[in-house]
Amino acid sequence: MTEATPTTPDSTAAVEVRGVDKVFETRTGQVHALDAIDLVIAPGEFISLIGPSGCGKSTLMRLIADLDEPTGGTLTVFGKTARQARLDQDYGIAFQQAGLLPWRTVAANVALPLELHGVGSAERRSRVEHLLDMVGLSDFADRYPDQLSGGMQQRVAIARALAEQPRLLLMDEPFGALDEMTREKMQTELVRISAETGAAVVFVTHSIPEAVFLSDRVVVMSPRPGRIQQVVPMRLGAEAERAARTEELREERAFFDMVTAVREALHGGSPVSSGPRGVETR
Amino acid sequence: MSATTAGRPTRMSPRTEATLRVVAPIAVGLIVLGAWQFLVSVVGVSDYLLPSPASIIEQFVAFFPSILAATLITGTNALLGLIVGSLLGILLASLAARWKVVDRMSAPIVAALAVVPIVALAPVLNSMFGADSQFGRQAIAALASFVPVFINTLRGFRQTQPVHRDLMKAYAANSQQVMRVLTLPTAVPFVLTGIRIASSLAVISALVAEYFGGPRGGLGSLISTSAASSAYARAWAYVLASIVLGLVFYLATLALERLVLRRGPGGGAR
Numbered sequence: 001m002t003e004a005t006p007t008t009p010d011s012t013a014a015v016e017v018r019g020v021d022k023v024f025e026t027r028t029g030q031v032h033a034l035d036a037i038d039l040v041i042a043p044g045e046f047i048s049l050i051g052p053s054g055c056g057k058s059t060l061m062r063l064i065a066d067l068d069e070p071t072g073g074t075l076t077v078f079g080k081t082a083r084q085a086r087l088d089q090d091y092g093i094a095f096q097q098a099g100l101l102p103w104r105t106v107a108a109n110v111a112l113p114l115e116l117h118g119v120g121s122a123e124r125r126s127r128v129e130h131l132l133d134m135v136g137l138s139d140f141a142d143r144y145p146d147q148l149s150g151g152m153q154q155r156v157a158i159a160r161a162l163a164e165q166p167r168l169l170l171m172d173e174p175f176g177a178l179d180e181m182t183r184e185k186m187q188t189e190l191v192r193i194s195a196e197t198g199a200a201v202v203f204v205t206h207s208i209p210e211a212v213f214l215s216d217r218v219v220v221m222s223p224r225p226g227r228i229q230q231v232v233p234m235r236l237g238a239e240a241e242r243a244a245r246t247e248e249l250r251e252e253r254a255f256f257d258m259v260t261a262v263r264e265a266l267h268g269g270s271p272v273s274s275g276p277r278g279v280e281t282r
Numbered sequence: 283m284s285a286t287t288a289g290r291p292t293r294m295s296p297r298t299e300a301t302l303r304v305v306a307p308i309a310v311g312l313i314v315l316g317a318w319q320f321l322v323s324v325v326g327v328s329d330y331l332l333p334s335p336a337s338i339i340e341q342f343v344a345f346f347p348s349i350l351a352a353t354l355i356t357g358t359n360a361l362l363g364l365i366v367g368s369l370l371g372i373l374l375a376s377l378a379a380r381w382k383v384v385d386r387m388s389a390p391i392v393a394a395l396a397v398v399p400i401v402a403l404a405p406v407l408n409s410m411f412g413a414d415s416q417f418g419r420q421a422i423a424a425l426a427s428f429v430p431v432f433i434n435t436l437r438g439f440r441q442t443q444p445v446h447r448d449l450m451k452a453y454a455a456n457s458q459q460v461m462r463v464l465t466l467p468t469a470v471p472f473v474l475t476g477i478r479i480a481s482s483l484a485v486i487s488a489l490v491a492e493y494f495g496g497p498r499g500g501l502g503s504l505i506s507t508s509a510a511s512s513a514y515a516r517a518w519a520y521v522l523a524s525i526v527l528g529l530v531f532y533l534a535t536l537a538l539e540r541l542v543l544r545r546g547p548g549g550g551a552r
């Protein structure tokens with residue numbers, strides 16, 4: 001755009017994590033949650049974080065969201081400090097718990113970020129209608145969260161995270177409470193949304209097939225202290241064809257190869273006996 | 283009733299349950315009243331020791347204008363005290379939640395207020411503000427109301443969940459927005475509970491305060507003068523009016539709670 005700069009806005013990383021440490025001081029001593037994390041996420045890239053419970057996935061996400069501060073290292077979001085990115089509302093976030101406000105209706109919960117950021121009521125209404133339609137909850141707009149199932153609450157939280165069409169989506173096990181059918185439907189939907197809006201996604205999950213289906217790269221983490229064990233690139237629906245990640249992909253041979261690769265990475269790089277599919281070299 | 287529930291599984295329908303909730307206490311009340319009347323008129327317990335329900339009701343009707351006037355006086359004192367005490371409680375609790383200094387400063391004062399017996403203050407305030415002022419009683423009702431409202435409101439302000447606070451931070455909401463969108467709505471049920479507890483205390487303190495001097499005419503002073511002149515049935519009639527007054531306060535605040543919380547989840551009652 002400007003003279004002499006070869007960098008287009010697109011070449012600025014969505015998230016750049018350099019040598020980040022996070023140590024929690026607790027009454028019983030220090031908890032080394034993250035250790036020397038290096039990770040660069042390109043704009044529009046879909047990244048999954050996977051790893052055993054307590055390996056620091058949520059912590060890393062909270063650092064990116066500027067809800068906590070790293071103990072060491074640097075972290076930038078779209079070239080700015082995490083704090084500035086938060087103030088600029090560059091990301092949308094869905095927490096591990098739905099975190100809906102129980103005194104607000106479903107529609108009012110989805111409208112909350114729009115309301116806080118001064119979006120007019122007419123636009124708010126049409127946007128909320130569209131979002132609820134997308135997560136399949138149009139009929140529940142006037143219900144209160146405690147009248148919904150856990151999975152439905154999660155879907156409301158996802159709609160809320162998408163409300164402002166952020167360039168970066170942070171999602172902490174958003175599909176954990178969903179049944180398998182809804183889960184697959186939401187996965188397909190998320191792939192479509194991220195492709196449509198060009199949003200980068202940081203997606204925490206415990207499900208290997210889910211990570212494989214959704215991601216461009218799967219970041220495998222190990223615990224105590226939380227480290228990046230391996231970054232496994234996915235070749236499914238390469239490049240911009242992410243939208244083409246349809247249900248058939250789940251049954252393709254390559255899909256199972258990827259699942260195996262991630263599983264091996266999770267088990268510390270050593271091949272694991274994984275039944276008849278075996279360990280195929282790529 | 284057994285006819286309507288017969289043949290059904292053990293659980294009652296919500297309708298039956300609602301009916302039962304109203305009918306059961308009334309039935310108990312009628313049985314007690316019946317037994318009481320029986321003791322007095324058949325067994326022959328002296329009317330002097332234990333006035334019969336019939337004679338109490340007779341007195342209630344005969345002195346109705348005076349009872350009504352007395353109820354209004356005591357009720358007004360209690361209501362003013364409740365309103366002022368609640369407002370002060372909410373105000374001070376907001377300040378204490380906002381600034382730690384206020385919290386630290388108010389904690390010992392509130393603790394002291396909470397243990398001050400009304401009976402200790404009543405004679406002092408009554409003579410301080412003169413024999414023809416209701417102010418002392420209103421102040422006592424306000425003091426009694428203040429404590430539960432303050433404590434509950436402050437607790438309510440501290441109930442915001444970490445995930446909701448994170449959400450507000452992620453939205454870069456300013457402190458006013460956090461107050462309006464998160465802190466106040468979280469506190470509302472607690473404030474209302476405080477006011478409901480305070481409503482009974484306000485009536486009791488306004489009434490008890492009247493036992494210790496000050497202008498005549500309220501329920502408390504009439505109970506003590508009637509009892510002093512051995513008009514026991516009349517004293518009981520005033521007691522009956524006090525019970526009604528207390529109930530009215532309690533039910534009114536309960537209705538307020540239900541009304542406000544009905545717009546929220548679960549139709550209130552938490």
Ligand SMILES: Nc1ncnc2c1ncn2[C@@H]1O[C@H](COP(=O)(O)OP(=O)(O)OP(=O)(O)O)[C@@H](O)[C@H]1O
Nearest residue numbers: 024025026031033052053054055056057058059060
């Ligand atoms: N606020 C905190 N104070 C102290 N320790 C913390 C805090 N938050 C996280 N931890 C510790 O940091 C480590 C990583 O926690 P984190 O929540 O990031 O794990 P996780 O990978 O998200 O696990 P899960 O899959 O169970 O959600 C854990 O050992 C946890 O006990």
Ligand SMILES: [Mg+2]
Nearest residue numbers: 057058096172
């Ligand atoms: Mg977590």
